[in-house]
Amino acid sequence: MQPILHLPSADALTRFESLALQLDDPRPYPPEDALQQVGHALMTELLDLVIETPLEDFAAVICEALIGAFHSAAQRIERDADKARDSLNVLVRDFDGSEILDVEIQDATRLARAADVATLALELVRDAASASYTTATGDVWTPWKGAIRGSRVTAAQIEAREALRIRKAAKHAAADPGATVVAFRASPQANAVEDANRIFDALNWAHAQWPDMALATSGAKGGEKLAIRWAQQKRVTLVLAKPDFDRDGRAAPFRANDEMLALEPVCVLTLANSLNSDRAQAGKPFGPALNLAQKAQDKGVLHYPVRARDHR
Template identity: 60%
Template sequence: MHSTQSPSAFAFSPKSDSAFDDLTASLGDGRPHPTEEALVQLGRALMAELLDVIADTALDDVQTILGEALIGAFHSAAGRIERDADRARDVMRRLDRDFDGSEAADVELQEATARARAGDAATQAAARIRDAAAEMWTTATGEVWTAWRGSRRGSFLSAAQLEAKQAIRAVRERRTDDAFHGGPVVAFRGAPTADTAEDAARIFDALNWALGQWPDMALATTGAKGAEKLAIRWAAQKGVKLILARADFDAHGKAAPFRANDELIALEPVCCFTLGASLEASRSADGRAFGPAMNLGQKADAAGIRRLPLQRRAH
């Protein structure tokens, strides 16, 4: 069944507490701007409709391609609009530098300024649709969208993404700046085969406990399939900041999952959760544990970081 939205779902409102709505209200454009809330609703509705239409159809095999294409379209649009705004700013700087005090020059400068500010607002609008669609994508699938190229300036995901290297720099800055508060990090690595309902329940229980201990926590993981995708889905649902230490196989080859563990440890987590194998017996019949998860546990022990392996509940 296709989901539908009534016209009022995307209403325009003159009142808002958001910085985006304040920006659009200050532009002086006689036409109304959609509110931030309406843009977020639009992004979620577009993704929900896409997933609803292709679910349980032959297109399910290319769901990831279609979902990422929808998000990427708004990412590309935001970039194109931003480049237009940047060109308007270049004109502003030139006109300001060469300003001769004439009325014509003043009008031209005002028009360039208006184009730049309108471009900034439109860029932010496209980014909010993109991020809302990406949030819905993560919540529904456990997958995390990342731009193949270009930046993600101004992310508004409830589970805002950070690259591990960026977060590590913040940790280093914190050591030299006592006023800097980065918040606690909880690291997690789990087996790709640990994706059953029993695994999900155990992972969610553990992370819920961690959130109770550290309400301002961030979740750090590599984003690998299986258990770690379940953890990412939890972060999206809870609005917990997500730090991704992706395994770079191009740079590190087979050692990439273990180098990613080094990045997780460098974040100085308050604890490390590990799940070496699925808790469902049929998935872990061979008795082999997932090496990268075990390696993270070993590195946590060596660094004096609390390690909490997830195990089947005692009955």
Template identity: 30%
Template sequence: MYDSFASQLAGLDLSGFSITPAPFNESDFPCEDAMAHTLGAVWSDLFALFHDTALEADAEDLAWGFVNLFHRAASRKSVQVDRASDEIRALLASADGSEVHSSNLEEQMLRAQSAEASMFAFEQMREVAAGLYRDETGSSWKPVSGSRARHSKTMTSAVIDARDFLRVRNERRQAAHSPEGTPVVFAGGRNRFESEADAKTYAANIWATLDKVRDVVPDLFLVHGGDGKGADRLAASWAERHEVQQLTFGLERRLGARAGFKRNEQMLALNPRYVVAFPGNGVTERLVIEAKKQRITVVDRRGPLGSCPG
């Protein structure tokens, strides 16, 4: 049977035929309401399964992995766009005006546009899932490595010139990694509390303080150390709930004991409007001292449970 089918294929005249990506449009992808409804239902059913069981302790890890599924899918599509973009650059450099060259260029453009549209869809799904993760755990979701950039949702199907596509692609990539607005630095450490009520009071003080700062600086973007625990975690959760962009400065471990002070220098180099300080260690104390030296206004909440110090 196989030999017969293969011989029939061999006898076909396939000249003039080529396999190209199928054309697409925005209606080919799930709408935002469908994403929110479906992912919310899956999330609810999945974690209800673990409630009050021996697996409940593992729920947060599973929640992180659920979001990461869509993050990885978006990353793979981004790689495909990059590869197609490289092909477009090469074709532009070797343009000879022939019909074959033009056809190849159009095909790579379609591949790039299709992959980018899929990337946007997976990023939307990741953001929906990240919101569910935040509501479940109280923490802002972030990948193990790299950043959680979100590109413009605008489709590239309207782009008809390859050079324009490359320019727009570059602009989107820069915009996804470059927050716009007025920087506000947030700093605080990890704290232990005597009761759950104290922990809730501390969190409420962080969020209330950031609310007040945002009232004064509506276009703020939040600059912090990106610690997955303690004050940074609470500030990141506030920023995500209010759709405030974040810029995180991780520690350069190779610097050893100087890593925290180097990070202070980097954050203050942004010339922030405010430095918001909650209880922390000596690095936080030094950040406050340096900010005052540079005449940067410090919103000092280093008192008990994140109140104004006495």
């Protein structure tokens, strides 16, 4: 009697595995865990190489360049897939039943699907490298430009300007713009244990109030990086309103606040200074956080400052 092979059900497959199995290619794809291992190994090797050397001063830029390389490659292949789909739409529209066009349609379909799987493969490597970077350094990688689709490792990320464009288009079409936005700004020095605990408490509260929330932040160091890490863990979409210093100069952090408020948040959370007493005494309250709080109050937007537990 032949042994019975128990194949995994469709529900047990990841999106990458499911798409890879649909392709008519005799060459097997690398397993998903192998792709993730490559990302972890590359980042670990790179960190081991630069730590405790003069390059350590530039470790953040070097490591983020490695992650960004996989991100850029994934975007490039995704653009190829989009072009293949555009060609496919034209071929399907003009299909006349001929064998030649039928072959071209099959080739375009095959190319688009293969590019989709290749994109997912690179995203798995990228996200694993990003996770190892965060584990080793405590920093959170965000793309210098562009967007990140959500995965099991990272939350989806979009730029605030793109979110505004989509929202305006949706309003023009009288459609629901989608996720409810909660805006958050915090001091760069607000990354002590006390800060992390209360930031997570505040964001967990917001998530309970608005389960479909998207988190808008500028991506600044300190408290906002902690918020980004929370969003990744909770798979909450990130809207990054990054300051454009080349365009706006010193006013850039405040222009970023305007972009966040243009998203019409239901709530604004701010932490203008560290909740650690030593850090709070050593530094001044963070101006952009105070500015966002004031502008939110002026617009009648619900605002809650993040406070220590003993404050009511």
